[in-house]
Amino acid sequence: MAREGRGRGATEAGESAKPLGAEPAVDPSVDPAEVERFAALAERWWDRHGAFRALHALNPVRITYVRDALVAGRESDAHAEGAAALKPLAGLRLLDVGCGGGLMAEPLCRLGADVVALDAAEANVRAARHHAEEQGLAIDYRHATAEALAADGERFDAVLALEIVEHVADLDAFADACTSLVRPGGSFVVATLNRTLAAYALAIVAGERILGWLPAGSHDWARFVRPAEMVRLLRRHGLTVADMRGMVYNPLAGGWTTSPNLAVNYIVHARKPGA
Secondary structure: OOOOOOOOOHHHHHHHHOOOOOOOOOOOOOOHHHHHHHHOOHHHOOOOOOOOHHHHHHHHHHHHHHHHHHHOOOOOHHHHHHHHOOOOOOOOEEEEEOOOOOOOHHHHHHOOOEEEEEEOOHHHHHHHHHHHHHHOOOOEEEEOOHHHHHHOOOOEEEEEEEOOHHHOOOHHHHHHHHHHOEEEEEEEEEEEEOOOHHHHHHHHHHHHHHOOOOOOOOOOHHHOOOHHHHHHHHHHOOOEEEEEEEEEEEOOOOEEEEEOOOOOEEEEEEEOOOO
C-alpha cells in the first residue's frame, strides 16, 4: 500500500525524485501482484465508506500512537515551539513506506512533520499527490521503493511501515531497507497482523468475506507476522523494541483503541541505537 510542513512543494519533489511514468525496478520486497491490486483501487483511497473504510476507522489510533511514540523524550526548544503551535512533530523528517493514498502522510504533515511518502504503485502516488494538493499540504510523494531510497543513502528521524509488511514479497529484505533508512537514535514504527486463527477469522473471514470491510483477497494469512517473529526480525537488523501494543475494535465505543491484546492487529515502536 502506499501517506503541512516541508521545505519544497510536492511538484518539485516529484520531479527531483523519479518521473511518475517510470516504473521503479522490482526490488526483492516488491510483490507485483500486490502493487497491481492496490493500484486498481487508487481512486478510492479517500472514500471513507469504500474499499479502505477499515483503514479510515483505524487511522485515529495509529496517528495517536505514532505521535506519542515520536514525541516521547523530545525536550528541545524546537519541540516546545512545535507543541505550542499544535505541531508536536515539527523538526522531524519522516518516511511513510507504502503510503497508499496518503492516509497517514497527511495527518502527520499537519502535526508538523517533514514527510516523505513513497509507494511502489504509480497510481497510488498520483492519487495521494492530487489529494494533498487539494488540501494545501506539502508532502514529498515519490514513486519508489524502500530499497531504492536506502541505496541512495537517505536517512530519516522515523520510518513508518503501517499495514504493509503483510503485503511484501521478502520481509527480511524489506526490513533491511527500512531499518537502514532510520538515522542513529531514530525510530521505526511498524503495524501489521498477527498470524493467529483469530486474525484469520476477523481480518479475512469476517472483514473480507462477510462484512466487506476490505476488498476480497486483500490478505494472505501466511504473510501475517507473529509478534515474537517481529521482535527477532527487528533485533536482527539492529533495532530495539521500545513498545508493542495491540489495536482492537471496541463496538460499544464504535472505534479502535490500543490494548495489551496482540491477537489480531498490533503496532510496534523500535529504536536504532545512537545519538
